[in-house]
Amino acid sequence: MLRYLNTRGPASRAAIAAETGLNKTTVSSLISELQARGLVVETGLRQAGAVGRPGRVISLDGATVGALGLEINVDYIATHGLDLTGRTLIDRRIGFDAMGSDVDRSLERLVAVVREALADLAAARLRVMGITVAVPGLVNVETGTVLYAPNLGWRDVPVAQRLAAGSAPIPVRVDNDANLAALAEYTAGVAAGTPDLVYLTGEVGVGGGVISGGRLLRGGDGFAGEVGHLPVDPNGDLCGCGRTGCWETKVGLAALLRMAAPDHAYGRPDSGPVRVPEERLTEIERRQAAGDPRVEQALREIARWLGIGGAILANLLNPRVIVLGGYFARFRGHLIAEAQAQLDRLVVAGADARCQFVASELDFRAAAHGAAHVAVEQVLADPTMVAMLPAKSQPTWRRR
Amino acid sequence: MLRYLNTRGPASRAAIAAETGLNKTTVSSLISELQARGLVVETGLRQAGAVGRPGRVISLDGATVGALGLEINVDYIATHGLDLTGRTLIDRRIGFDAMGSDVDRSLERLVAVVREALADLAAARLRVMGITVAVPGLVNVETGTVLYAPNLGWRDVPVAQRLAAGSAPIPVRVDNDANLAALAEYTAGVAAGTPDLVYLTGEVGVGGGVISGGRLLRGGDGFAGEVGHLPVDPNGDLCGCGRTGCWETKVGLAALLRMAAPDHAYGRPDSGPVRVPEERLTEIERRQAAGDPRVEQALREIARWLGIGGAILANLLNPRVIVLGGYFARFRGHLIAEAQAQLDRLVVAGADARCQFVASELDFRAAAHGAAHVAVEQVLADPTMVAMLPAKSQPTWRRR
Numbered sequence: 001m002l003r004y005l006n007t008r009g010p011a012s013r014a015a016i017a018a019e020t021g022l023n024k025t026t027v028s029s030l031i032s033e034l035q036a037r038g039l040v041v042e043t044g045l046r047q048a049g050a051v052g053r054p055g056r057v058i059s060l061d062g063a064t065v066g067a068l069g070l071e072i073n074v075d076y077i078a079t080h081g082l083d084l085t086g087r088t089l090i091d092r093r094i095g096f097d098a099m100g101s102d103v104d105r106s107l108e109r110l111v112a113v114v115r116e117a118l119a120d121l122a123a124a125r126l127r128v129m130g131i132t133v134a135v136p137g138l139v140n141v142e143t144g145t146v147l148y149a150p151n152l153g154w155r156d157v158p159v160a161q162r163l164a165a166g167s168a169p170i171p172v173r174v175d176n177d178a179n180l181a182a183l184a185e186y187t188a189g190v191a192a193g194t195p196d197l198v199y200l201t202g203e204v205g206v207g208g209g210v211i212s213g214g215r216l217l218r219g220g221d222g223f224a225g226e227v228g229h230l231p232v233d234p235n236g237d238l239c240g241c242g243r244t245g246c247w248e249t250k251v252g253l254a255a256l257l258r259m260a261a262p263d264h265a266y267g268r269p270d271s272g273p274v275r276v277p278e279e280r281l282t283e284i285e286r287r288q289a290a291g292d293p294r295v296e297q298a299l300r301e302i303a304r305w306l307g308i309g310g311a312i313l314a315n316l317l318n319p320r321v322i323v324l325g326g327y328f329a330r331f332r333g334h335l336i337a338e339a340q341a342q343l344d345r346l347v348v349a350g351a352d353a354r355c356q357f358v359a360s361e362l363d364f365r366a367a368a369h370g371a372a373h374v375a376v377e378q379v380l381a382d383p384t385m386v387a388m389l390p391a392k393s394q395p396t397w398r399r400r
Numbered sequence: 401m402l403r404y405l406n407t408r409g410p411a412s413r414a415a416i417a418a419e420t421g422l423n424k425t426t427v428s429s430l431i432s433e434l435q436a437r438g439l440v441v442e443t444g445l446r447q448a449g450a451v452g453r454p455g456r457v458i459s460l461d462g463a464t465v466g467a468l469g470l471e472i473n474v475d476y477i478a479t480h481g482l483d484l485t486g487r488t489l490i491d492r493r494i495g496f497d498a499m500g501s502d503v504d505r506s507l508e509r510l511v512a513v514v515r516e517a518l519a520d521l522a523a524a525r526l527r528v529m530g531i532t533v534a535v536p537g538l539v540n541v542e543t544g545t546v547l548y549a550p551n552l553g554w555r556d557v558p559v560a561q562r563l564a565a566g567s568a569p570i571p572v573r574v575d576n577d578a579n580l581a582a583l584a585e586y587t588a589g590v591a592a593g594t595p596d597l598v599y600l601t602g603e604v605g606v607g608g609g610v611i612s613g614g615r616l617l618r619g620g621d622g623f624a625g626e627v628g629h630l631p632v633d634p635n636g637d638l639c640g641c642g643r644t645g646c647w648e649t650k651v652g653l654a655a656l657l658r659m660a661a662p663d664h665a666y667g668r669p670d671s672g673p674v675r676v677p678e679e680r681l682t683e684i685e686r687r688q689a690a691g692d693p694r695v696e697q698a699l700r701e702i703a704r705w706l707g708i709g710g711a712i713l714a715n716l717l718n719p720r721v722i723v724l725g726g727y728f729a730r731f732r733g734h735l736i737a738e739a740q741a742q743l744d745r746l747v748v749a750g751a752d753a754r755c756q757f758v759a760s761e762l763d764f765r766a767a768a769h770g771a772a773h774v775a776v777e778q779v780l781a782d783p784t785m786v787a788m789l790p791a792k793s794q795p796t797w798r799r800r
Contacts, residue, residue, distance in 0.1 A: 138749050147752050196620035208716075212617055212624070219612065219718020220596035221753050226715040229748045231708065234633070241748060308631065315626040316608070316716055318619020348629045348641060349538050352547050353621050 001030045002039060002060065003380045006084070010043070010059040031058055037386040038064050038127070039084070060084065065379060065386055066126045068117055068170075069371025071134035071177055072110055074099045074151050074204040074266075076276045078368035079117050081126070082376055089124055090117055091365065095276045098152050099204070099266070106152070107159070111166035118167065129386055130375030131170055133159055134177040134367035136205045141222050144174040150240045151205040171385075175374070177201055177367040178225055179216055181325055181360075182209025184370030190361050191321040198319045199366070200227065202326030203277065204266060205240075206248040210317055217317075228252070230309055250305035253277060253327050259298035260284050277364060281330050299334040306335060306357070307342020314347045314355040325360040332359035401430045402439060402460065403780045406484070410443070410459040431458055437786040438464050438527070439484070460484065465779060465786055466526045468517055468570075469771025471534035471577055472510055474499045474551050474604040474666070476676045478768035479517050481526070482776055489524055490517055491765065495676045498552050499604070499666070506552070507559070511566035518567065529786055530775030531570055533559055534577040534767035536605045541622050544574040550640045551605040571785075575774070577601055577767040578625055579616055581725055581760075582609025584770030590761050591721040598719045599766070600627065602726030603677065604666060605640075606648040610717055617717075628652070630709055650705035653677060653727050659698035660684050677764060681730050699734040706735060706757070707742020714747045714755040725760040732759035 004020060005011065011019070017027045034040040041061040062084025069080040075097060081090030094113070098106045114131065121128050137149025144160020146152075160172045182199035191197050195214040201207045208227035210217035217224045228248035229241050236245025249255055257265045261284055288295040310322050322343075328335055336357045347353050362369055379386060404420060405411065411419070417427045434440040441461040462484025469480040475497060481490030494513070498506045514531065521528050537549025544560020546552075560572045582599035591597050595614040601607045608627035610617035617624045628648035629641050636645025649655055657665045661684055688695040710722050728735055736757045747753050762769055779786060 138752060140752075148749065150748075194620075210716075212612065212619065213615065215613065217612055217617070217717070220594075220720035220755070221718055221749065223749045223753050224612070224716065224718040226718075226748045229715055230712055231632075231746065243746065312630055312712070313716070315629055316610075316624065316713070317617070318621055318624040318626075320620035346631065346643065348550075348626045349548065349621065349623045352538065352540075353623055355620075 001027075002034060002383050005040060005058065005060040006062070006380060010057040012055050012057050016058065034383060036388045037383060038389045039383055039386060063087065064125060064127060065129055066121065067130045067132070067372050067375030067379065068114070068121065068128050069132050069134070069180070069368045069373065069375060070110065070113065070117075071180075071367040071371060072096070072098055072106065072152070073136055073177065073364075073367075076364070077110060077113050078365055079113060080365065080368040080372040081117060081121050081128075082372040083126055084376060084379060086376075089126060090120060091369075093276055093364065093368075095279075103154055103157055106154075107157070107162045110159075111163060114163060114167050118170075127386070128170055129379045130173065131163065131167055132173045132175060132180070132371035132375045133163065134180045134371045135159065135174060136177045136201065136203065136207055138223050138226070139174050139176050141173070141175055141218075144172060146174065151203075173374070175371070176207065176209070176222075176225070178207030178209035179218075180209070180368075180370030180374060181362070181366035182211050182225075182323075182370070183216060184362060184366045184373055185209075185323045185325075185360060186211045186214075187373055188369070189323065189366070190358055191323055194319075194321050196317070196319045197321040197323060198225075198227075198313050198317060199323045199325055199360070200328065201367070202251075202253065202324060202328030202330075203364075204248075204253045206252050208313070210319070212317060212319075227309065227313065230312060232305065232309060232312075247305070247309045251302050251309065251328075253280075256284070256298055256302060256327065259301065260292075260295045261287060277327060278330075281327055296334075299331060300338060303335045303338035304342055306339035308346065310339060310343040310355075310357065311346030314343060314349075314353060318349070318353060319355055322355060322357050323360050324357055325362065325366050326364055329359040329361070329363060401427075402434060402783050405440060405458065405460040406462070406780060410457040412455050412457050416458065434783060436788045437783060438789045439783055439786060463487065464525060464527060465529055466521065467530045467532070467772050467775030467779065468514070468521065468528050469532050469534070469580070469768045469773065469775060470510065470513065470517075471580075471767040471771060472496075472498055472506065472552070473536055473577065473764075473767075476764070477510060477513050478765055479513060480765065480768040480772040481517060481521050481528075482772040483526055484776060484779060486776075489526060490520060491769075493676055493764065493768075503554055503557055506554075507557070507562045510559075511563060514563060514567050518570075527786070528570055529779045530573065531563070531567055532573045532575060532580070532771035532775045533563065534580045534771045535559065535574060536577045536601065536603065536607055538623050538626070539574050539576050541573070541575055541618075544572060546574065551603075573774070575771070576607065576609070576622075576625070578607030578609035579618075580609070580768075580770030580774060581762070581766035582611050582625075582723075582770070583616060584762060584766045584773055585609075585723045585725075585760060586611045586614075587773055588762075588769070589723065589766070590758055591723055594719075594721050596717070596719045597721045597723060598625075598627075598713050598717060599723045599725055599760070600728065601767070602651075602653065602724060602728030602730075603764075604648075604652050604654045606652050608713070610719070612717060612719075627709065627713065630712060632705065632709060632712075647705070647709045651702050651709065651728075653680075656684070656698055656702060656727065659701065660692075660695045661687060677727060678730075681727055696734075699731060700738060703735045703738035704742055706739035708746065710739060710743045710755075710757065711746030714743060714753060715749075718749075718753060719755055722755065722757050723760050724757055725762065725766050726764055729759040729761070729763060 233245035633645035
């Protein structure tokens, strides 16, 4: 019912019954339930073209209920607050050196960010129904435990449990950043609605989120899409995971900095205060503008390896679109043409397989956006998770 | 209704109505329809535990309706005839040098095999409702055209159209061999019911069929699972596809022969009469038994590369099982332990991702078996494709 109203817009009880095929008693009963939870309102709005006394119509009252999405990554924490109608209430990112912090400090900071966001959303009179946290690593979605996040240095961290202390009774879910970003792209991004797409996080780690046949590809344990550690070069560099020649050593943000601006590379003790990735990218763009040949050369090399790895994804998953996120999107003008040429050369199906690289428009916000979206979807799928309002505050009839 | 009877077994009309939630008039009407098509029969069979006059029960009469699956590969054509109850009526394979034949000769031979099989099934009083052909290459499933099958040397071959001439009015479908084999494994193989599995054809070409979340992964154009041309070694050999270092140059059957028994390798002009792969494998086993060190060395090398490529599949798709088909299954004892060790070493999720190599028990018959199964599934899904019987031959009541 909720999803129906969300898609269709306001409707009378009679119209709802006729269109859903439910009988009128069922419709009335469901609407009472949703009213009691503050999820729909009854208004006297006249429907377009209708004559006579204004009929009563039922509308989604999603502005009072919402969800919070977060992402913790190597050098930032992102927050996205969303109400049921899809309106964004919070969209911010702070620099945070998760790579250089121990797990406890990172989780403390994450809890503080959650508390602040919840306070802001409460001030905006939004009831938050769910929190989803995106993490660049392998996640046990059932338990909310991060099993392994190499670029954060995390192993077996019970994130949901640790956050629950600071957010109870709101349920906390944890999921892979690339999976959540892929869902954000599939629902609201540049390739929205494309049933076969891959999203690549362009960060220090390179993760993949795969939508196949319109569904998120999870695999047996929820670990599908681990593209960053594809072995692409037996003679390559040592990776953070302990192996050699992984794809992310060729195309990750750390590789770009190492090649284009070694004095700003990750992991240097003298690299100064924590910066969100954009500040490093601005520095690279400044050098590129000043004619530093290392930048062009680095981008060419990265584009080539993007195409080589992209062809592996195209052969195995046959997506129509590979959405480039993070820093890849920022440098789209220097990466996409060369990467596409490599991919076209290497894909077995050749021109029959029409797989295109496109740049995300969600920048580094895709995962947090997807995280909030997942939590909102859960309310639409199961409105009983929203508590009944106290009787006195239940709206009965309101003229808009 | 048909699928229900297939799963549940014989049942009375009343039981069917109660268990399916359909009303009795609908049940009776559906059963009349299915009787008229010769798909169910009404018998006086007494149900276990019932007392009094034997009730009439409805049973699937699948023994008169069936489907034909075929596979054409580099050196053989396989045929599998199946009735609706799952009984195998034909299961045979002939040696045929498709690699060395031109497209027309291959298709003529395929048509001859189809005609022979249809004659045999007609003699067994089976009405064949569908034909599915498995091909080791990229297939446009909508049109039944093979776009590219490198190891057969085929490009843009309209297989369904060419076969229709010899099999009309039976509909012909064409699909990728590994996809069909994966479906066979998922429904009736060693890992049946595992919702996340990958099947690898161990032939000259190495194809992959991916079941993810219980569904065949097709991708945007139906080309997903093209594992044979994963670039695994930039310094490797030239592949049949024109690229360098593809996975199948490391683990395909041609690689085994080249390393273990070069005088029996594929493509030698003096290699004698056409042989199904087993004959070549028997020769290799003979040499292994005689202590030829090249065989052990070749199998060790293949096992190592199986693990390296398998880890790519595990990282991207996170299957619980990788089913080894074709020649891999025959040499399971020499391949699985080493391949598993490599995979375990390379998978990012490590022990959290429990992905096991297992050997298929369907040998080189998996794709033809899956092809027949797909055609049977179509009848179960849409019995209206089965024509009404002439009125005089419609069974009404039959005592078994």
